[in-house]
Amino acid sequence: MGKLLTVLTMVLLCGCAAQQWRGTGDLGLVIERASGQISLVDTSRRAPYAHVAGLGDLSHASVVYSRDGRYAYVFGRDGGLTKVDLLAERIVKRVLQSGNAIGGAISQDGSIVVAQNYTPGGIKAFDAETLELLAEVPAEYAPGRFSKVVGLADLSGNRFAYALFDAGEIWVSDFSDRRRPQTQRYPAGLQPYDGLVTPDGRYYLAGLFGEDGVALLDTWQPQPETRRILQSYGRGQEKLPVFKMPHLRGWSLAQGKAYLPAIGRHEVLVVAAGSWQEAGRIQVRGQPVFVMAQPDGRQVWVNFAFPDNGWVEVIDTLSGKVVRTLAPGKAVLHMEFTPRGEHVWISARDDNRVLIYDTATFEKIGEFAAQAPSGIFFTSRANRTGF
Numbered sequence: 001m002g003k004l005l006t007v008l009t010m011v012l013l014c015g016c017a018a019q020q021w022r023g024t025g026d027l028g029l030v031i032e033r034a035s036g037q038i039s040l041v042d043t044s045r046r047a048p049y050a051h052v053a054g055l056g057d058l059s060h061a062s063v064v065y066s067r068d069g070r071y072a073y074v075f076g077r078d079g080g081l082t083k084v085d086l087l088a089e090r091i092v093k094r095v096l097q098s099g100n101a102i103g104g105a106i107s108q109d110g111s112i113v114v115a116q117n118y119t120p121g122g123i124k125a126f127d128a129e130t131l132e133l134l135a136e137v138p139a140e141y142a143p144g145r146f147s148k149v150v151g152l153a154d155l156s157g158n159r160f161a162y163a164l165f166d167a168g169e170i171w172v173s174d175f176s177d178r179r180r181p182q183t184q185r186y187p188a189g190l191q192p193y194d195g196l197v198t199p200d201g202r203y204y205l206a207g208l209f210g211e212d213g214v215a216l217l218d219t220w221q222p223q224p225e226t227r228r229i230l231q232s233y234g235r236g237q238e239k240l241p242v243f244k245m246p247h248l249r250g251w252s253l254a255q256g257k258a259y260l261p262a263i264g265r266h267e268v269l270v271v272a273a274g275s276w277q278e279a280g281r282i283q284v285r286g287q288p289v290f291v292m293a294q295p296d297g298r299q300v301w302v303n304f305a306f307p308d309n310g311w312v313e314v315i316d317t318l319s320g321k322v323v324r325t326l327a328p329g330k331a332v333l334h335m336e337f338t339p340r341g342e343h344v345w346i347s348a349r350d351d352n353r354v355l356i357y358d359t360a361t362f363e364k365i366g367e368f369a370a371q372a373p374s375g376i377f378f379t380s381r382a383n384r385t386g387f
Helices: 002-018 379-383
Strands: 027-032 037-042 047-052 062-065 071-075 080-085 090-096 100-106 112-119 122-127 133-138 140-142 149-155 159-164 169-174 182-187 192-197 203-208 214-218 226-229 257-261 267-272 278-283 288-293 299-304 312-316 321-326 332-337 343-348 353-358 364-369 373-378
Touching: 027 071, 027 379, 047 364, 062 100, 062 373, 062 379, 071 100, 080 100, 100 149, 112 149, 122 149, 149 203, 159 192, 169 192, 169 203, 169 214, 203 257, 257 288, 267 288, 278 321, 288 332, 299 332, 343 373, 353 373, 373 379
Parallel strands: 149 192, 332 373
Antiparallel strands: 027 037, 027 373, 037 047, 062 071, 071 080, 080 090, 100 112, 112 122, 122 133, 149 159, 159 169, 169 182, 192 203, 203 214, 214 226, 257 267, 267 278, 288 299, 299 312, 312 321, 332 343, 343 353, 353 364
């Protein structure tokens, strides 16, 4: 019996030694859009530790995380919603919930995952544990007419705000009763193309593609009303052709100012966050796609649409000027900062590389291969409103 216990103890010890223990706060993933797979990455080791395949069409994929950072919910363009276990390195469950989808969000308490859909237009809510369908809100803005949904963001109280591109409206759906959501409708403007919520969860902003301006909704008010800001930023000037829609999801709020991409212009718009009045414009080398602030707000990093999508510019938020121009690679699609902002990871799709830069020195400190990488998402998003 003594010998048997010794052998069992040795087996257990060997098993523990072979196990690779990880803390989820240091992890993330990179979308490999050409192959339908993701690379699971360790931000301290600056490298992938596993690959997970079978996620379908990832040509415009986005990700949210469970509260503990263990599970990633990947929203694919084909309507697939896939729950991935970052520690077990596998798919937990996958559902095809629509024909054409473009992102999602997770509720404040982490219990509800919501997908936004182009086809059919609307949102669908799922139990975060099981991916059971809980409820659906069709984006039927007029009898028989459905809109594409964009800009979905989480609010307090298990509410979600989103924009209806075809209807020119902002809707807020309250999932306090998970199976019977209540929805309020607000006017936005012509063709809201994306939306975001401020880090405190108070203001929802929807950028407008069909006209100059941004629609702003104060969600804390008992009777919210939308108001228009930045209405005349392109007045009297013809827009340039837009080769890639800007994204507002990479929220940039730094030093009390918001930094937003200007549609069809080579400018970053600066807005005073208190008054929501224009506070300046910064000329950049192309049409901005992502305008993202470091976690400390010291700098804002900008990438661009074609034909300038091989460049990244860095704006100093004290001077309001571009202080560095980088050429990381071909077709820069996404950037993501490590939780405290010492490094930024950049995907260069057409070079099949992910590049890692030191944000203090602007030196490249690492890189690794990936198949047509696009979105980069770290688990630090799990505890941020609107991410």
